[in-house]
Amino acid sequence: MNTSRFVLAAPSSGSGKTTLATGLMSAFAERMTVQAYKVGPDYIDPGYHTTATGRPSRNLDTWMIPTERVKELFARGALGADICIIEGVMGLFDGYDGRTEMGSTAEVAKLLSAPVVLVIDAGSMARSAGAIALGFKTFDPQLNLAGVILNNVAGTAHAQWLTEAVQSVGLTVLGCVPRDQNLSVPERHLGLYMAGERSAATQKFIEAAKEVVRQNIDLLALETLARTAPEMEDGVRSPLTLGNVRIGIARDEAFCFYYEDNFDLLREAGAELVFFSPLHDSSLPSALSGLYLGGGYPELYAAQLAENESIRMALKSVIESGVPIYAECGGLMSLAESYFDEAGTEYPMMGVLSGSTRLTGKLKMGYREVVARESSPLLGKGQTARGHEFHYSEWLRPEESNSFAYSIQSRIGSEPMPEGFVKDNLLASYVHLHFASNPDLARNFVNACQPWRG
Numbered sequence: 001m002n003t004s005r006f007v008l009a010a011p012s013s014g015s016g017k018t019t020l021a022t023g024l025m026s027a028f029a030e031r032m033t034v035q036a037y038k039v040g041p042d043y044i045d046p047g048y049h050t051t052a053t054g055r056p057s058r059n060l061d062t063w064m065i066p067t068e069r070v071k072e073l074f075a076r077g078a079l080g081a082d083i084c085i086i087e088g089v090m091g092l093f094d095g096y097d098g099r100t101e102m103g104s105t106a107e108v109a110k111l112l113s114a115p116v117v118l119v120i121d122a123g124s125m126a127r128s129a130g131a132i133a134l135g136f137k138t139f140d141p142q143l144n145l146a147g148v149i150l151n152n153v154a155g156t157a158h159a160q161w162l163t164e165a166v167q168s169v170g171l172t173v174l175g176c177v178p179r180d181q182n183l184s185v186p187e188r189h190l191g192l193y194m195a196g197e198r199s200a201a202t203q204k205f206i207e208a209a210k211e212v213v214r215q216n217i218d219l220l221a222l223e224t225l226a227r228t229a230p231e232m233e234d235g236v237r238s239p240l241t242l243g244n245v246r247i248g249i250a251r252d253e254a255f256c257f258y259y260e261d262n263f264d265l266l267r268e269a270g271a272e273l274v275f276f277s278p279l280h281d282s283s284l285p286s287a288l289s290g291l292y293l294g295g296g297y298p299e300l301y302a303a304q305l306a307e308n309e310s311i312r313m314a315l316k317s318v319i320e321s322g323v324p325i326y327a328e329c330g331g332l333m334s335l336a337e338s339y340f341d342e343a344g345t346e347y348p349m350m351g352v353l354s355g356s357t358r359l360t361g362k363l364k365m366g367y368r369e370v371v372a373r374e375s376s377p378l379l380g381k382g383q384t385a386r387g388h389e390f391h392y393s394e395w396l397r398p399e400e401s402n403s404f405a406y407s408i409q410s411r412i413g414s415e416p417m418p419e420g421f422v423k424d425n426l427l428a429s430y431v432h433l434h435f436a437s438n439p440d441l442a443r444n445f446v447n448a449c450q451p452w453r454g
Contacts, residue, residue: 003078004226006146007039007109007116009088011132015121016151018045019183020217021087023209026052027219028083035081037074039105040089041367041388041432043257043295049087052206056260060086060112063096063103063367064386064434067111073261073436074112075232083226086114092136096367103367106143113230115146117222122162123152123179130165137171146225147172149217152179174225175217183208243272245289245449252277254305255330257295262435265442266292271449278334282310290324290377290449291315293331295432299359299393302339302347316350324377324425324448329391332421332428333357336395353421353428354398365390368431370406373418376427377448378441386437389430397421405429 008024010017021036022045028034029052036049036057041064046057058077060070078084088105095104109116118136122129129150137145148171150162159176166173183205213219247266251258255278263273274285279301298305305312319325319335327335337351340358349357369386372379379385405420405427420429425448435441 002231003075003084003229004082004223005078005084005086005112005114005229006222006226007086007088007105007112007114008119008149009092009105009109009116010119010121011136012091012094015119016177016183017087017119018048019209020119020149020151020177020213021045021085022048022052022206023211023213024217024219024222025049025085026206026210027213028085028223029053032082033080035078035084037077037084037086038089039086039108040103041390041434042089043259045087046260047256048202048206051202052210055081058261059259059434060108061103061434062107062111064388065436069436070108070111071232075234076264083223084114086112092116092118093139101140106140109144110140110142112232113144115144115225115228117147117149117174117225118145119149119151120166121152122150122158123154126158126161127165129162130169133166133171134169137169145171146228147174147222149174150176153177154179172221174221175213177212177216183212243267243270245271245446245453246274246285246287247271247290247292247445247449248285248288249273249275250278250291250293250331250334251275252279253296254279254298254301255294255296255334257329257432259432259434262442265435266446269442269446271442271446278311278315279304279308282308284311284314284318287454288318288323289452289454290445291318291326292445293325293327293334295329295331295391298330298333298349299339299341302341302349305334305349306347312348312350316352319350319352319426322425323452324445325427326378326445327426327428328432329389329430332395332430333393335428352426353395354401355396357393357395359392360394361392363390363392364394364430368408368419370408370419370429370431370433371416372422373404373407374422376405376422377425377445378427378433379438379444380440383438383440385433385441387431387433389432391430395430406431 049057096102101107335352404418405422407416
């Protein structure tokens with residue numbers, strides 16, 4: 001499998017790699033098929049990648065997913081693509097801890113034998129850019145740091161000094177992006193806006209990013225660099241079984257945090273996935289065998305969700321009938337009795353879980369390894385899986401709701417903490433599980449849905 005590929009990385013977050021990655025994907029997609037990837041557990045950047053390329057972007061995470069599975073998922077996603085562009089996460093060597101490269105962009109790049117292009121925000125430096133480039137080049141000799149893009153460049157003279165500095169340490173400068181482009185995506189409490197929420201603005205941003213890339217980056221040199229990546233094994237797909245269970249997936253502006261590979265794994269396990277919108281639909285798809293309520297921004301659409309009483313009641317009725325349901329983060333919030341916004345306004349939710357949720361103003365974030373305390377539609381008792389937690393809300397959980405789904409071990413060695421809720425066929429948690437972390441997850445869920453076929 002001769003797949004051209006490169007990784008776009010940076011010394012730190014905020015260097016401009018998302019803007020440049022999206023622009024590069026869009027520019028290349030005009031004349032070839034582009035497959036996009038994002039290192040780490042991010043859901044938002046892949047939305048921009050997907051809009052720019054017309055193909056679902058994939059997550060590559062070497063902490064959540066075993067390394068061999070990462071290679072497999074990469075190769076499977078790359079089928080039919082002419083070039084693969086992998087956007088890094090945080091700084092190039094930043095990952096799970098400070099001792100290793102576990103979960104980092106560097107680990108993914110080495111695993112995939114992909115050349116790395118480093119985006120340096122050079123707005124406040126000149127020759128020092130060479131020192132940064134040299135440090136990143138020599139920090140890990142096994143990494144193929146093959147080129148540099150200089151961002152936030154003041155003008156022609158500044159570009160010349162920066163280029164000379166980087167070239168002096170033996171690295172190629174693939175472009176200098178002027179600082180006056182003023183390209184950014186508006187942010188809010190959970191990061192960037194989702195691409196699907198602001199379609200007109202999203203298209204305008206992508207077009208502007210593409211034009212900046214065209215004018216300031218050597219696309220031919222970058223394409224040539226991508227072709228230097230060695231061949232990989234073909235992506236082996238498991239045989240798809242006929243979908244004999246129908247799983248409803250809540251997917252719209254409020255429910256939009258999903259790993260694309262989770263969908264593929266459910267399909268391979270025998271599920272037909274049917275998407276619906278709790279915001280816009282008045283009824284559920286017919287003959288559902290299970291429900292998957294993902295994360296997203298239900299707090300921003302609480303009024304609209306509350307007003308759509310017909311879909312709320314339909315969901316509650318199906319859930320209470322015993323159909324297996326998996327709800328994570330925003331999905332958990334939607335299952336509570338109500339939601340309180342920052343002003344204290346209460347909005348009715350589905351009322352499946354006792355208690356309410358509210359915003360706290362405090363971010364709870366990090367990788368999570370869960371151990372099932374009880375059997376659920378996804379995990380047998382004692383089974384483990386990995387995922388990520390990222391939210392500003394909390395569940396005001398009544399004392400009687402003590403049916404915890406998981407135990408989570410803190411990295412600092414404290415006692416395992418209980419998390420989530422499980423009862424009968426309902427599993428709800430703030431943790432977003434990646435189904436590739438445990439091959440039983442998708443199969444277990446589909447098997448749990450079998451008795452509800454039709």
